[in-house]
Amino acid sequence: xxxxxxxxxxxxxxxxxxxxxxxxxxxxxxxxxxxxxxxxxxxxxxxxxxxxxxxxxxxxxxxxxxxxxxxxxxxxxxxxxxxxxxxxxxxxxxxxxxxxxxxxxxxxxxxxxxxxxxxxxxxxxxxxxxxxxxxxxxxxxxxxxxxxxxxxxxxxxxxxxxxxxxxxxxxxxxxxxxxxxxxxxxxxxxxxxxxxxxxxxxxxxxxxxxxxxxxxxxxxxxxxxxxxxxxxxxxxxxxxxxxxxxxxxxxxxxxxxxxxxxxxxxxxxxxxxxxxxxxxxxxxxxxxxxxxxxxxxxxxxxxxxxxxxxxxxxxxxxxxxxxxxxxxxxxxxxxxxxxxxxxxxxxxxxxxxxxxxxxxxxxxxxxxxxxxxxxxxxxxxxxxxxxxxxxxxxxxxxxxxxxxxxxxxxxxxxxxxxxxxxxxxxxxxxxxxxxxxxxxxxxxxxxxxxxxxxxxxxxxxxxxxxxxxxxx
Amino acid sequence: xxxxxxxxxxxxxxxxxxxxxxxxxxxxxxxxxxxxxxxxxxxxxxxxxxxxxxxxxxxxxxxxxxxxxxxxxxxxxxxxxxxxxxxxxxxxxxxxxxxxxxxxxxxxxxxxxxxxxxxxxxxxxxxxxxxxxxxxxxxxxxxxxxxxxxxxxxxxxxxxxxxxxxxxxxxxxxxxxxxxxxxxxxxxxxxxxxxxxxxxxxxxxxxxxxxxxxxxxxxxxxxxxxxxxxxxxxxxxxxxxxxxxxxxxxxxxxxxxxxxxxxxxxxxxxxxxxxxxxxxxxxxxxxxxxxxxxxxxxxxxxxxxxxxxxxxxxxxxxxxxxxxxxxxxxxxxxxxxxxxxxxxxxxxxxxxxxxxxxxxxxxxxxxxxxxxxxxxxxxxxxxxxxxxxxxxxxxxxxxxxxxxxxxxxxxxxxxxxxxxxxxxxxxxxxxxxxxxxxxxxxxxxxxxxxxxxxxxxxxxxxxxxxxxxxxx
Numbered sequence: 001x002x003x004x005x006x007x008x009x010x011x012x013x014x015x016x017x018x019x020x021x022x023x024x025x026x027x028x029x030x031x032x033x034x035x036x037x038x039x040x041x042x043x044x045x046x047x048x049x050x051x052x053x054x055x056x057x058x059x060x061x062x063x064x065x066x067x068x069x070x071x072x073x074x075x076x077x078x079x080x081x082x083x084x085x086x087x088x089x090x091x092x093x094x095x096x097x098x099x100x101x102x103x104x105x106x107x108x109x110x111x112x113x114x115x116x117x118x119x120x121x122x123x124x125x126x127x128x129x130x131x132x133x134x135x136x137x138x139x140x141x142x143x144x145x146x147x148x149x150x151x152x153x154x155x156x157x158x159x160x161x162x163x164x165x166x167x168x169x170x171x172x173x174x175x176x177x178x179x180x181x182x183x184x185x186x187x188x189x190x191x192x193x194x195x196x197x198x199x200x201x202x203x204x205x206x207x208x209x210x211x212x213x214x215x216x217x218x219x220x221x222x223x224x225x226x227x228x229x230x231x232x233x234x235x236x237x238x239x240x241x242x243x244x245x246x247x248x249x250x251x252x253x254x255x256x257x258x259x260x261x262x263x264x265x266x267x268x269x270x271x272x273x274x275x276x277x278x279x280x281x282x283x284x285x286x287x288x289x290x291x292x293x294x295x296x297x298x299x300x301x302x303x304x305x306x307x308x309x310x311x312x313x314x315x316x317x318x319x320x321x322x323x324x325x326x327x328x329x330x331x332x333x334x335x336x337x338x339x340x341x342x343x344x345x346x347x348x349x350x351x352x353x354x355x356x357x358x359x360x361x362x363x364x365x366x367x368x369x370x371x372x373x374x375x376x377x378x379x380x381x382x383x384x385x386x387x388x389x390x391x392x393x394x395x396x397x398x399x400x401x402x403x404x405x406x407x408x409x410x411x412x413x414x415x416x417x418x419x420x421x422x423x424x425x426x427x428x429x430x431x432x433x434x435x436x437x438x439x440x441x442x443x444x445x446x447x448x449x450x451x452x453x454x455x456x457x458x459x460x461x462x463x464x465x466x467x468x469x470x471x472x
Numbered sequence: 473x474x475x476x477x478x479x480x481x482x483x484x485x486x487x488x489x490x491x492x493x494x495x496x497x498x499x500x501x502x503x504x505x506x507x508x509x510x511x512x513x514x515x516x517x518x519x520x521x522x523x524x525x526x527x528x529x530x531x532x533x534x535x536x537x538x539x540x541x542x543x544x545x546x547x548x549x550x551x552x553x554x555x556x557x558x559x560x561x562x563x564x565x566x567x568x569x570x571x572x573x574x575x576x577x578x579x580x581x582x583x584x585x586x587x588x589x590x591x592x593x594x595x596x597x598x599x600x601x602x603x604x605x606x607x608x609x610x611x612x613x614x615x616x617x618x619x620x621x622x623x624x625x626x627x628x629x630x631x632x633x634x635x636x637x638x639x640x641x642x643x644x645x646x647x648x649x650x651x652x653x654x655x656x657x658x659x660x661x662x663x664x665x666x667x668x669x670x671x672x673x674x675x676x677x678x679x680x681x682x683x684x685x686x687x688x689x690x691x692x693x694x695x696x697x698x699x700x701x702x703x704x705x706x707x708x709x710x711x712x713x714x715x716x717x718x719x720x721x722x723x724x725x726x727x728x729x730x731x732x733x734x735x736x737x738x739x740x741x742x743x744x745x746x747x748x749x750x751x752x753x754x755x756x757x758x759x760x761x762x763x764x765x766x767x768x769x770x771x772x773x774x775x776x777x778x779x780x781x782x783x784x785x786x787x788x789x790x791x792x793x794x795x796x797x798x799x800x801x802x803x804x805x806x807x808x809x810x811x812x813x814x815x816x817x818x819x820x821x822x823x824x825x826x827x828x829x830x831x832x833x834x835x836x837x838x839x840x841x842x843x844x845x846x847x848x849x850x851x852x853x854x855x856x857x858x859x860x861x862x863x864x865x866x867x868x869x870x871x872x873x874x875x876x877x878x879x880x881x882x883x884x885x886x887x888x889x890x891x892x893x894x895x896x897x898x899x900x901x902x903x904x905x906x907x908x909x910x911x912x913x914x915x916x917x918x919x920x921x922x923x924x925x926x927x928x929x930x931x932x933x934x935x936x937x938x939x940x941x942x943x944x
Contacts (some may be wrong), residue, residue, distance in 0.1 A: 143793070179815045
C-alpha cells in the first residue's frame with residue numbers, strides 16, 4: 001500500500017476515535033512510537049498522520065510532552081482560508097500603511113500586537129550582558145579590526161554544531177554570518193537572482209520579505225499557502241517555468257504560522273533542485289516549536305547544495321544584536337563576495353557573545369523556558385479571541401513562533417480598524433501589509449510574545465468590541 | 473580681473489620665487505592671511521593658488537603648521553599620469569586578483585602594504601574598550617532591542633555636531649547610520665539608482681566601490697582623475713547626458729590621494745544639482761588631513777539636498793566596529809526605507825561608544841596624533857621609494873589619507889610582480905584592481921598606515937629591487 005494512503009488511513013482511525021469520544025478533548029494521544037508499533041508502520045508515517053490531524057486542528061502538540069486532542073477542535077473559530085493564486089500584474093504595496101504601523105512601535109503606553117519580536121521580559125538580558133563583558137576581555141584587538149567576510153569562526157562553529165538539532169551536517173565552513181536573518185535573505189537574494197527575475201513566496205508573507213524582493217527589482221509570485229501545511233506544491237509546480245528562485249519560511253512562518261510537513265519539504269527540495277531553481281529558506285522560527293521536537297528545515301534534505309538556509313537569534317535572544325547567518329550551499333563563494341562588497345565584514349563582539357551563549361548550553365536552556373512561555377501565551381490569546389471576537393472570526397493554529405493570523409468578516413477593513421484601535425492605544429498589523437495584491441483587507445496579525453496580563457486581555461476585549469461595532 | 477586668472481597669477485609669482493631660490497626648499501611660506509593682505513585678494517583666491525602650487529608638487533602642507541616649499545619639488549619622481557576617458561564597453565574586472573590579494577591579508581608575517589586600514593598600533597583600543605564597558609551599563613535593554621532604522625540618536629547628534637569642523641550645518645535628523653562607509657555608499661546607490669543606470673566615478677577608484685556598483689547591475693564611467701585635484705570637470709560635463717549619478721571620494725581619495733579644490737567642489741555640486749544628477753560623496757578620509765584644516769566636502773556647498781554625504785570611523789578609529797553614516801539630503805526618507813528593508817536596524821552598542829568618544833573630545837585628541845603619525849609615515853615612505861625604486865617611478869603626493877599610488881615603468885606588470893613579492897612576504901594592491909578597464913597594469917597602491925620600522929624599510933627596498941630585476 002503506498003505510504004500516502006497509509007498515513008491518511010491512520011489519521012482517519014484517530015479522527016474516528018476523537019469523533020466517537022474514545023479520545024477525549026485534552027486527552028493525551030499515545031506516543032508516536034506506540035502508534036508505530038500498533039500499526040506496524042514507519043515513524044514518518046505516524047508523524048504525517050499527526051500533521052494531517054494537526055492541520056485539521058483535531059490534535060495539538062505541547063512542549064516536552066506530546067500530542068493531545070485539541071481544545072480548539074470544539075472551538076467555534078475556523079482556520080483562515082487558503083489564498084488563491086494570482087498571476088496578475090503586481091499592484092502597489094501599501095508602504096504608507098507599513099510606515100504608519102512602524103511609527104507607533106515606539107509608543108510605550110500601547111498594547112502592541114504589531115511587533116515582530118519577543119518582549120524583553122522574555123529575553124536573558126543579564127546573562128547576555130555577562131557574555132559581552134567576558135568576550136570583550138578576550139577579543140583580538142578588542143574587536144577593532146576586520147574579521148574575514150565569511151564571519152566570526154566561533155559563531156560559525158556553534159551554528160554548525162547547533163544544526164545537529166535538526167539532523168543538519170553543516171560545518172563551520174558552510175556558514176556565512178550576517179546582520180540578522182533579513183540581511184541573510186538579502187545576501188541570498190542578490191546571490192541567486194538578477195533584477196527582472198521572478199521569486200515565488202508564501203502568501204500572506206512577512207512584509208519585510210515582500211518589500212525587500214520588490215526593492216531588488218524582482219517580480220513576485222505569491223503562492224497559495226495553507227495555514228497549517230504551508231505552500232501549495234501543486235501551485236508551485238504550475239509556476240515553475242516562470243520563477244528563478246523561491247523564498248519560503250518553512251517552519252512557523254510569519255504571519256500564518258504554518259509549518260511544512262516533512263514530506264512536503266522533501267518534495268519541494270527535490271522539485272526545485274531538479275529544475276535548478278534555488279530555494280532560499282528562512283528558518284528563523286524553527287527553534288521556537290511547541291511540539292516534541294524541532295521541525296527539520298528543507299536544508300536537512302538538500303543533497304545538491306541548492307538550499308540557502310537562513311537563520312538568526314533575533315526571534316529568540318537579542319533582536320538588537322543583529323546576528324544572523326546563511327548556509328548558502330553551492331552558492332557560498334558568491335554570497336561571501338556579495339557580503340564583502342556590501343559591508344566588508346561584521347563586528348565580532350556580538351557574534352562571539354552568541355557563540356559563547358550557544359557553546360555553554362545557555363541557548364538551549366533559554367529556549368526551553370521561552371517555548372513554554374510562548375505556548376501558554378498562545379493558549380491565552382486564542383481563548384480570549386474566542387471569547388471576545390465575533391463568532392465568524394477565523395484563526396490560525398501555529399505550532400510554533402509567536403504570531404496569530406486572524407481572518408475577520410469580509411466587511412471589516414483592518415486598515416480602517418487600525419486607525420480606530422490606535423485611539424484606544426492598541427496596535428496590530430493589518431493584513432494588507434502582507435501581500436502585493438489587494439487582499440487580506442479583513443485580516444490581521446497579532447504578536448503573542450508579549451507579557452500576558454489583564455491589560456493585554458482587556459485590549460483583546462476592546463479589539464473584539466471594535467470589530468463588532470464595525471460590523472453593525 | 474576674473475578670479476580664475478587672479479589665483480593663477482599669484483601662483484606664478486610664488487612659483488617664480490621658488491625657482492629663483494627666493495623661497496628655499498623646506499622654507500615656510502607666508503600665511504594665507506599675509507598673502508591675502510599683500511595682494512589684496514580673497515582668502516579663497518590664495519587657497520586656490522596654493523592648491524595650484526600643491527598640484528605641481530611645488531609646495532606642501534604640514535599638520536598644524538602651514539605650507540612649505542616642497543622637498544619633492546627637487547624629487548626625481550614625477551606625479552602619476554592622468555588617466556584617459558574610456559567610454560568603450562566595460563570589461564571584466566579582475567575579481568580573481570582581488571580575491572588573491574584578500575587571501576593574503578591575514579598572513580601575520582607579511583609586510584602588508586595592501587591593506588586599506590590603519591595599523592592597530594595607531595588605534596586608541598584601551599580607550600574604546602573603556603567606552604564599551606561604560607556604554608553597556610547605561611544602554612536601554614542592554615542593546616537587545618531594535619532601534620529606529622534611522623540609527624542611534626546619540627551618534628547622529630554627534631556626527632551633526634562634528635560637521636561643524638567643515639562648516640556643515642547638519643542636524644541629527646539629517647543623518648542615517650550604517651554599517652561602515654561602504655554600507656553607506658550601498659544604501660546611497662540603491663536609493664538614487666535603478667539597475668541599468670550609469671554612475672560616474674573616479675579612475676583609478678577603490679575596488680570596493682567599483683565592484684559594488686557593478687554588483688547592483690549599474691554601468692560605470694571612469695572619469696579621468698588628476699592625482700592632486702581629482703576628477704576632470706571637463707570630462708564630467710561631456711558625460712552628463714549619459715549618467716544617472718556620481719560617486720566621488722572628494723577628499724584624499726583612494727588610491728590616488730587627490731583632494732578636489734574647493735572651487736571644483738562648488739562647480740561640481742552646482743553642475744550636478746542643475747542637471748538633477750545625485751552626487752554620492754564618500755568622505756571617509758576627510759578627517760585625516762596633513763594641512764592646516766579639514767577640507768570641506770561637497771556637502772558643504774549643497775543647497776538643494778542633492779548630495780548624499782557618506783562617512784565612517786573605519787579609517788580613523790575602529791574598522792571592525794562597522795560604524796558609518798550617510799546624510800542623504802532630499803533622499804533621506806527613501807534611504808531609511810532601504811535600510812529598514814535591508815537589515816531593520818543597527819546594533820546600538822558601538823554607535824553609542826563612538827558617540828561617547830566624539831562627545832568627550834577623545835576623537836579630536838586621537839585624530840591630532842593620528843594625523844602626525846600618518847604624515848611622518850608618508851614622508852618616510854616617499855623617501856624610501858625615491859631611494860630604492862627606479863628613477864622613472866611616478867608617485868602621488870597625498871595631503872591626507874594613508875595610501876600612495878605608484879606608476880612604474882610601462883614594462884612592469886604589477887599583477888605578476890605581486891606573485892613574486894608574495895614569496896618575499898610582501899603584499900601590495902596591484903593597479904589593475906582599481907579599474908574596470910585593462911589599465912593601471914604598471915601601477916600599485918601602498919598603504920603607509922603601518923608602523924614604520926627597519927623591516928618596513930627593508931621591504932620597500934626589496935620591492936624596489938624586484939621591480940628593477942623585472943626591468944632587466
